[in-house]
Amino acid sequence: MRYKCTVSYDGTMFHGFQIQGSLRTVQDEIEKVLLIINKKKTIIYPSGRTDSGVHALGQVFHFDSDIEMKEENMRNAINSRLPRDIYIKKVEIVDENFHARFSVTKKEYHYLIDFGEYDPLKKNYRYYYPYKKIDLDLVYQASQIFVGEHDFRSFTKNQKLSNTIRTIYSIDFEWNSSLLTIKIVGNGFMHNMVRILVAMWLECGRNKYSLEDLKSILGEKNRRFAPKTAPSNGLYLFKVYYD
Amino acid sequence: MRYKCTVSYDGTMFHGFQIQGSLRTVQDEIEKVLLIINKKKTIIYPSGRTDSGVHALGQVFHFDSDIEMKEENMRNAINSRLPRDIYIKKVEIVDENFHARFSVTKKEYHYLIDFGEYDPLKKNYRYYYPYKKIDLDLVYQASQIFVGEHDFRSFTKNQKLSNTIRTIYSIDFEWNSSLLTIKIVGNGFMHNMVRILVAMWLECGRNKYSLEDLKSILGEKNRRFAPKTAPSNGLYLFKVYYD
Numbered sequence: 001m002r003y004k005c006t007v008s009y010d011g012t013m014f015h016g017f018q019i020q021g022s023l024r025t026v027q028d029e030i031e032k033v034l035l036i037i038n039k040k041k042t043i044i045y046p047s048g049r050t051d052s053g054v055h056a057l058g059q060v061f062h063f064d065s066d067i068e069m070k071e072e073n074m075r076n077a078i079n080s081r082l083p084r085d086i087y088i089k090k091v092e093i094v095d096e097n098f099h100a101r102f103s104v105t106k107k108e109y110h111y112l113i114d115f116g117e118y119d120p121l122k123k124n125y126r127y128y129y130p131y132k133k134i135d136l137d138l139v140y141q142a143s144q145i146f147v148g149e150h151d152f153r154s155f156t157k158n159q160k161l162s163n164t165i166r167t168i169y170s171i172d173f174e175w176n177s178s179l180l181t182i183k184i185v186g187n188g189f190m191h192n193m194v195r196i197l198v199a200m201w202l203e204c205g206r207n208k209y210s211l212e213d214l215k216s217i218l219g220e221k222n223r224r225f226a227p228k229t230a231p232s233n234g235l236y237l238f239k240v241y242y243d
Numbered sequence: 244m245r246y247k248c249t250v251s252y253d254g255t256m257f258h259g260f261q262i263q264g265s266l267r268t269v270q271d272e273i274e275k276v277l278l279i280i281n282k283k284k285t286i287i288y289p290s291g292r293t294d295s296g297v298h299a300l301g302q303v304f305h306f307d308s309d310i311e312m313k314e315e316n317m318r319n320a321i322n323s324r325l326p327r328d329i330y331i332k333k334v335e336i337v338d339e340n341f342h343a344r345f346s347v348t349k350k351e352y353h354y355l356i357d358f359g360e361y362d363p364l365k366k367n368y369r370y371y372y373p374y375k376k377i378d379l380d381l382v383y384q385a386s387q388i389f390v391g392e393h394d395f396r397s398f399t400k401n402q403k404l405s406n407t408i409r410t411i412y413s414i415d416f417e418w419n420s421s422l423l424t425i426k427i428v429g430n431g432f433m434h435n436m437v438r439i440l441v442a443m444w445l446e447c448g449r450n451k452y453s454l455e456d457l458k459s460i461l462g463e464k465n466r467r468f469a470p471k472t473a474p475s476n477g478l479y480l481f482k483v484y485y486d
Contacts, residue, residue, distance in 0.1 A: 010364045055364060087363040120330040121253045121298060125364065 003074060004062045004098060005044075006090040011055045011232065012124040013085055018049045026050075026086060030061070033081040037074075038065045045100050047107065047240040051192070053232030055125070057110075058089070058239040062100040098242070106169065106241035108185045109194045112234045113202075116178025126179065127234035131206060136180070139205035142214055143171045143182065146197060153221035155197050156190035157229075164190065164221070183238070192229055199228035246317060247305045247341060248287075249333040254298045254475065255367040256328055261292045269293075269329060273304070276324040280317075281308045288343045290350065290483040294435070296475030298368070300353075301332070301482040305343040341485070349412065349484035351428045352437045355477045356445075359421025369422065370477035374449060379423075382448035386414045386425065388457055389440060396464035398440050399433035400472075407433065407464070426481070435472055442471035 007030075015023040019031070027044060034042035046061040069077065075091040082088070097103075112126040115134070146152075146168055153164040168186040175181075184194060200217070203209050209217070217225040250273075258266035262274070270287060277285035289304040312320065318334040325331070340346075355369040358377070389395075389411055396407040411429040418424075427437060443460070446452050452460070460468040 008363055010366065057364075084366045085363045087361050089360075117332075118330050120251055120328045121300075121368065123253065123327045 001066075001068060002062055002064050002094050002096050002098060003071075004060060004092045004094040004100065005075075005078070005088050007059050007061065008057050008087050008089055009055065009059070010085040010124070011050060011053045014052065016050060016052045016054070017046055017056075017059070026056075026059075029083055029086055030078070033078050034063060034065075036081060037077050038067055047100050047104050047237075048189075050235075050237055051232050053124075054235045054237065055233075056237040058108075059237050060100050060240040060242075062094065062098060100240075103242050104188070104240055105243055106185055106187060107189060107237070108183065108239040108241070109189065110236040110238045111182040111184070111194060111198045111230065112236070113180045113182070113198075113230075114178055115180065124233050127231050129202070134202065134205040135207070136205060138207075138211070139201045140173050141211060142201040142204035142209075143173070143197070145211065145214055145218070147171055150218060151221055152190060152193060152218075154217050154223055154226045155193050155200070156223065157192040157196075158190055159223055161190060166190065166193075194235060195230045195232065196223075196226050196228065198234075199230040200226050202230070203228055244309075244311060245305055245307050245337050245339050245341060246314075247303065247335045247337040247343065248318075248321070248331050250302050250304065251300050251330050251332055252298065252302070253328040253367070254293060254296045257295065259293055259295045259297070260289055260299075260302070269299075269302075272326055272329055273321070276321050277306060277308075279324060280320050281310055290343050290347050290480075291432075292434075293478075293480055294475050296367075297478045297480065298476075299480040301351075302480050303343050303483040303485075305337065305341060343483075346485050347431070347483055348486055349428055349430055350432060350480070351426065351482040351484070352432065353479040353481045354425045354427070354437060354441045354473065355479070356423045356425070356441075356473075357421055358423065367476050370474050372445070377445065377448040378450070379448060381450075381454070382444045383416055384454060385444040385447035385452075385457055386416070386440070388454065388461070390414055393461060394464055395433060395436055395461075397460050397466055397469045398436050398443070399466065400435040400439075401433055402466055404433060409433070409436075437478060438473040438475065439466075439469050439471065441477075442473040443469050445473070446471060 009026050014026050017026045019027045042063050044061040044063045071091045075088050078088050114126045114128050118128050149167040151165050166188050170185045172183045257269050260269045262270045285306050287304040287306045314334045318331050321331050357369045357371050361371050392410040394408050409431050413428045415426045
């Protein structure tokens with residue numbers, strides 16, 4: 001039977017989600033636990049990878065198992081064996097047609113930027129923006145250029161992808177004193193796409209690029225024109241949507 | 244001249260404040276930086292130690308230096324060389340009579356307990372309380388027994404201290420959804436005192452001890468009767484007060 005799991009993790013101490021040899025990854029930690037529960041090697045299929053340092057509040061993966069267990073019991077069985085920086089929030093038994101990656105309809109990422117005084121206790125959980133002179137209206141205007149269907153080739157690390165057209169449904173800014181949360185919902189995001197976009201919007205707020213420049217860069221379809229990447233520690237995979 | 248520094252740090256990756264051989268400590272990291280700035284070994288004097296895993300939002304220390312520097316310049320000189328889990332919030336040039344430890348009038352500690360769902364991103368910053376059945380009114384009533392001047396010998400790890408009489412001025416409970424912040428202000432706290440007190444109050448809320456038991460334990464003046472210690476990751480040295 002197929003289990004769908006919603007998982008949160010603190011990305012700080014992981015070399016990203018996907019297995020990479022002997023490096024510590026989220027996938028490896030979860031598969032080690034499932035090997036014990038299922039008594040055989042069990043591969044998990046996530047909605048997509050996350051990079052080193054990137055956090056998840058609602059990543060989703062699925063796996064198949066011959067073991068029949070109630071959802072809550074499976075959740076407890078996994079959680080009791082996981083390291084403390086990964087936590088299964090929910091387990092659901094799903095139809096075999098469900099696929100954590102191919103069934104995705106939307107994804108929501110949050111990016112947290114703090115413009116206030118540095119707090120060492122939050123260093124891994126937000127981007128402390130080092131420049132105090134920034135026009136945040138411009139940052140917002142820059143972001144709105146990207147809402148809709150576009151070819152985002154200029155804004156991904158992976159220049160070899162054949163299809164780089166994606167749709168961003170919404171980009172919202174939410175303020176909580178000095179902390180800005182940028183909420184981005186789209187049908188899919190490529191490698192480093194959110195971090196490159198955020199970095200370029202911030203550059204725009206510092207007048208390093210104009211709004212017109214950003215539109216041109218979007219048209220260039222070449223990463224060379226968007227060289228910045230915002231730090232991984234501000235990025236959260238907030239939610240994965242399915243029908 | 245004497246510099247007074249207010250410092251915050253994330254205690255997670257430190258073996259406490261005080262130098263301990265080759266272990267990573269807050270004192271060692273700061274003194275390494277002062278060696279560069281002052282061009283000679285410079286000892287720092289904190290208001291008191293904090294244990295491994297304990298955080299600080301307003302720890303205070305002082306040091307002496309022949310180097311004359313504006314407060315803000317000294318702050319920047321130190322911060323630019325510190326690791327990212329320590330941050331100097333304020334530097335003040337003070338009179339030679341000021342001593343970060345001996346001039347303390349009050350100290351305020353906060354202890355954070357979360358009774359809600361576990362969040363792996365906050366694992367180092369609060370105590371996730373594992374028991375759901377607890378009478379929180381009783382926990383509060385238990386805490387209030389300790390306000391005032393008492394001999395706290397039963398509630399310290401250091402049983403060899405000659406004077407174990409301390410005054411707690413106030414103990415306040417502040418709720419933010421599932422998160423309880425206990426704010427304790429007193430004229431001084433001994434080794435593990437806050438963590439032992441909090442652990443015993445929680446035990447009281449689970450009916451492991453009655454309010455009368457707690458009063459007796461206070462009277463016993465022997466740590467043997469208060470065997471629990473709450474985890475270090477929920478504890479914050481919030482503020483040190485001087486006249």
